[in-house]
Amino acid sequence: MIEYEPGKPFPGVIGRTLDESSPAWPRPTRAGESAANVIFFILDDVGYGQMSVFGGLCETPNLERLANRGLRYTNMQTTALCSPTRGCALTGRNHHTLGLSAITELSMGYPAHNGYMGFEHGFLSEILLEQGYNTFAVGKWHLTPPEETTTAGPFHRWPLGRGFERYYGFLGGNTDQWHPDLTYDNHPVPVPATPEEGYHLNIDLADKAIEFIKDAHHNAPDKPFFLYYATGAGHAPRHVEKKWIEKYKGRFDMGWDKYRKTVFKHQKGLGIVPPDALLSERDPDVPAWDSLTDTEKKVYARQMEVFAAFIEQTDYHFGRILDFLEEIGELDNTLVIVLSDNGASAEGGIHGTFNEMLFFNNVEETLEDNLERIEKWGNPETFNHYSWGWTWAGDTPFRRWKRETYRGGISDACIVSWPEGVKARGENRSQYAHAIDLVPTVLEALGMEAPKNIRGVSQSPIQGVSFAHTFDDPGAPTKHITQYFEMFGHRSIYNDGWRAVCPFPGSSFAEPLREGWFFGMPLSSRVLKVLDSKGWELYELAEDPAEIRNLAKEKPEKLQEMIQRWYTEAGKYGVLPLATAALERMNVQRPTIARPRTKYIYYAGGTPVQFSAAPRVYNRPWSITARVVIPEEGAEGVLLAHGNRHGGYSFYVKDGHLHHVHNYSGLEKFRISSPDPIPKGEVTLRYEFEKTDEPDFSKGKGSAGRSQLYINGELVASRNLPYTVPNLFGIIGLSCGYDAADSVHPEEYRAPFTFTGRIRQVELDVSGELIKDEEADLKRMMTEQ
Incomplete structure (x- = not known):
């Protein structure tokens, strides 16, 4: 068999018919004999x-x-x-x-x-x-x-x-x-x-x-x-x-x-x-x-x-x-x-x-x-x-x-x-x-x-x-003589047996608090100047592999050499600008494949939306509107869910009633339910979160607000939430028509708890557009629970 390098001229013979021709094949890619x-x-x-x-x-x-x-x-x-x-x-x-x-x-x-x-x-x-x-x-x-x-x-x-x-x-x-x-x-x-x-x-x-x-x-x-x-x-x-x-x-x-x-x-x-x-x-x-x-x-x-x-x-x-x-x-x-x-x-x-x-x-x-x-x-x-x-x-x-x-x-x-x-x-x-x-x-x-x-x-x-x-x-x-390190503004460098370290915000969590510094704080140019003037430590690893004895004061020239070397390496490998572990980095606006939107449409039975791509409903007004068909024999199951038992929300139907649960980081579950059963036939089911206070991130509490349920445009239940999840439900994404992998409320239902009626579509809206009318406000006072 004749083989040839793909892309090279064909080494066989091409005649008018097969009996006048001889074949050759592009050589398959093969590893070397006995390759590991x-x-x-x-x-x-x-x-x-x-x-x-x-x-x-x-x-x-x-x-x-x-x-x-x-x-x-x-x-x-x-x-x-x-x-x-x-x-x-x-x-x-x-x-x-x-x-x-x-x-x-x-x-x-x-x-x-x-x-x-x-x-x-x-x-x-x-x-x-x-x-x-x-x-x-x-x-x-x-x-x-x-x-x-x-x-x-x-x-x-x-x-x-x-x-x-x-x-x-x-x-x-x-x-x-x-x-x-x-x-x-x-x-x-x-x-x-x-x-x-x-x-x-x-x-x-x-x-x-x-x-x-x-x-x-x-x-x-x-x-x-x-x-x-x-x-x-x-x-x-x-x-x-x-x-x-x-x-x-x-x-x-x-x-x-x-x-x-x-x-x-x-x-x-x-x-x-x-x-x-x-x-x-x-x-x-x-x-x-x-x-x-x-x-x-x-x-x-x-x-x-x-x-x-x-x-x-x-x-x-x-x-x-x-x-x-x-x-x-x-x-x-x-x-x-x-x-x-x-x-x-x-x-x-x-x-x-x-x-x-x-x-x-x-x-x-x-x-x-x-x-x-x-x-x-x-x-x-x-x-x-x-x-x-x-x-x-x-x-x-x-x-x-x-x-x-x-x-x-x-x-x-x-x-x-x-x-x-x-x-x-x-x-x-x-x-x-x-x-x-x-x-x-x-x-x-x-x-x-x-x-x-x-x-x-x-x-x-x-x-x-x-x-x-x-x-x-x-x-x-x-052969590896020099290596820089940087993570969340915490810097160090190794060179030929020496290490210099500039801990940020400090050498422990307790130590920098005296200066009002803390993990996740911004690293400004002013703070960086302070760190570069007095924040670096120096260690000789051959004598001190565990970095116990700081030689910065004993060998200031060596320390300055190491600091300069860090900046040289940072320039070579594109390290700057320095950025810390500030919580705000989680919420940075990033380019997306889809054009920016505030309304998301979902249909039953699709694969889950990755948690990182699910709409961020934290600390803002938002709503879910589900257009469904309830058969004569009734229906139950999840309409829309995000998260799992360790944090998230679920909008679901059980025992003929409409429910929404907000799972606060596995610590508390705030559930709201319709007092009367959902009617049969074409029905519009809606959940609203109305923000009533600002979040307190220092205490791990997202915005307080009001949970509200609507059936066919009529307010049927309302409940105040003292706080909500501030930043991240968890690492499980969003699913429509079922609860993916694990239940947001395992005491109520077991995943996937697939909806047994028909879902025409579910809309999740983070634009802030909520139902507002005086009659609803009056009814809310009557339905608080």
Whole structure:
């Protein structure tokens, strides 16, 4: 058989008939013989000192198995946040260069912040696809601008648009592990089973990863694959079956102080930290364990038990993928890289929270609310996150955590395993490396070069450097000499063993309050000038890996050199302007595919609208108008719903009556119901929210207002709402004619609770146009409840 390069002249013979001709075929794209498979296993919010493979107390036997067959990289850095690190790991470019200064939901109209990863920054999946690989993505994505995550597209920044041939997972930053928001390839799909039927997302993701590999292997067993496997673990919610939780009962009763000492000892034993290293000091935001009450200890210990169970369960299901690869004879020739995207997360606050949406709405987490739900921690009734005492402990031996650029936020566990390509077994590597180094490392290991063009688009330079030269040479020098960091105005820089850090708003939450500064405050030019004059710290990592001894006053010249170097790197990689974690970033007006509108029309049965694209009804007057047909035998079900049991609203019919419920972050449910049944036939059903007061964001309370129900234009019920959800219902979107995935009001109905009548259309109006007339005002006073 004659094959030729596509685009080249046809080398066969074309005669007048077949007997005068000879064939030739365009050559299919094939990978090299015995080309290695590649797996990226990206963990979420898992601290340096949490997994047993790095000395932690969360058991990870399958990751230990990989490390024993490969290498631990003990000096790997990330960006301190999820989307930015994932972008770095898949492209080899710095996160500001990609437009990923933060998570995609916080995009702003500047190149460093817009969330639009240009196609000049090719993904590893795009590179390997052109080299004859199958490419699969499973799990968390969080790399598409929110305004492009709807079923209206465009889809070119979804996984299938960035070089992956198959995808199964969730597009956003997190999801309910029991009731996930699932996307299959380019379309949303319902959850295939319920928790009662044994469903859990980690099981589902492992099943799909195995299925994708198996499908390809059946048809082309010699064809290599790239699997990007990104679980939601250990991001909140930490959902896991009870059998895993019970295994850890009592294991964390010693508290976070003793946990750190125990883990630090383990880390020294594993050679992860130098034998003469010191443990970082107590964080001023974390109380001493011995100062807590018995009730506090009980609640906090349970939180960590559930987290550890979630991590081990995740490890177990990833182990199923490894077992399958071993079964088909592919494990030894698979280059596996394991990395967490940032340090442990402090988003649970000092007490932890049964519902992480409280954090995003600035609602105070209380010990009492957590205690009330302590036995339910990790089950479907919670969206749980542990106390930041465990965050601090989870980043042992370093200080601080996710979102900050101290080493607790940016130094992460990394494992590389490739038995056929790496001779070393069970060794540590201490060379400095960063997430941007993964792509050039893989390319060098596979004997490939970064392409100059991908699908006709000229490619930007890869900014990372390979560490493949360290695979079998523990003494090889690092090639990564300088690396800047910036997250929400918190800055640092590494250069040849030195680190300078400028914490913002301060080195803790408590410390800057004396100046009136706080996390999420704006960073003005005046504040930046103050920070640059006296806010920087200096550390020499060879002597002080945990950043304990600040040398800024002892070595002012070195500090000034490092500050200037940060600004040089910021200019090179497009970091400016600096932007903080101000809540207002969530609500920035962004360009949308659809033209700006205030009225949204929905029809029954469509796929859910992504939560990031659902109309924002917070702190404003708004209404729902449903035009329906009620058959003679009656009807029930959801007309329109947004959110789930952890926050949202639902407009529904039950027992013949019209209802609306506003679920305030899982804490309270404000329901209003029609006193009389809905008539049969063509009916117009309407809900209005009339704003009566301004929100108090500092207390996590959205605008007070009045809920009102109308049937055929007549006011039938009214109720005052003392406050509402101020900013975010949750991570489940909006659905018409049913409640997607999980119920907003599980005590009232079970999802999907599909409407059994006929919905002609449902209109959601945020223009502020409400029904106003004197008769309605008078009737309202008569119907208050």
